[in-house]
Amino acid sequence: MAEYKLIAEPPLAGYDETFGNVRLVSPADFALVSIALPLGDEAKALKAIKTGYGVDVPEVGHSAISKDGNARLLRMAQDQAFVVFTHDQPDAAAIVAKRVKAAVYVTDQTDVWTALHLSGASSRHALERICPIDLHADVFAEGHVARTVMEHLGVMVVRDAQDSFVLLSASSSAGSFLHAVETSIRNVM
Secondary structure (H helix, E strand, O other): OOOOOOOOOOOOOOOEEEEOOEEEEOOOOEEEEEEEOOOOOHHHHHHHHHHHHOOOOOOOOEEEEOOOOOEEEEEEEOOEEEEEEEOOOOOHHHHHHHHOOOOOEEEEOOOOEEEEEEEEOOHHHHHHOOOOOOOOOOOOOOOEEEEEEEOOEEEEEEEEEOOEEEEEEEHHHHHHHHHHHHHHHHHHO
16 A cells, blocks of 8 residues: 655645736745633733733734734734744644743634735735725724635735735635735736
8 A cells, every 4th residue: 555645735835926016925834823812811811922922912903013023913803813923833823822821722723724925016906906995004004904805705914014915814715815816916017
């Protein structure tokens, strides 16, 4: 009987294309862990997160970079956030749990999501074609995060710099997600 070795790999790993002044990349070493604050112990959890990451948990709809610059906290709801960081091993939840001294509930979401990083002068124009939220810098500033829909796919959008966005969507529809973003970029070039 043949021997097979399965290797976990993000669905869009290695994708890196430039279209005019826009670059679209799928990071190969992306990790995403959800953190939920325990009912009744929210103050203890918030303190543990601040101690572990050196930054307060941001307000809902905002993100914050850890003091060491190695992680971004995305606040999606009053009692839920995500930690996004560079990591290529299947132990992302353990890394976060250790940093917050197990004061929150953690769930590794890395395999559930796929990430695209869109940057360049026309990146916002490309997203405006498929994203129903206002991404203008006066409304959706650096550090803002929102859940939305793009081409019938659920997406989290993070503005991480002036002309730069991190897009997160379900890994099960990664190909469709990539196609939608690529098509929109081509339509504005």
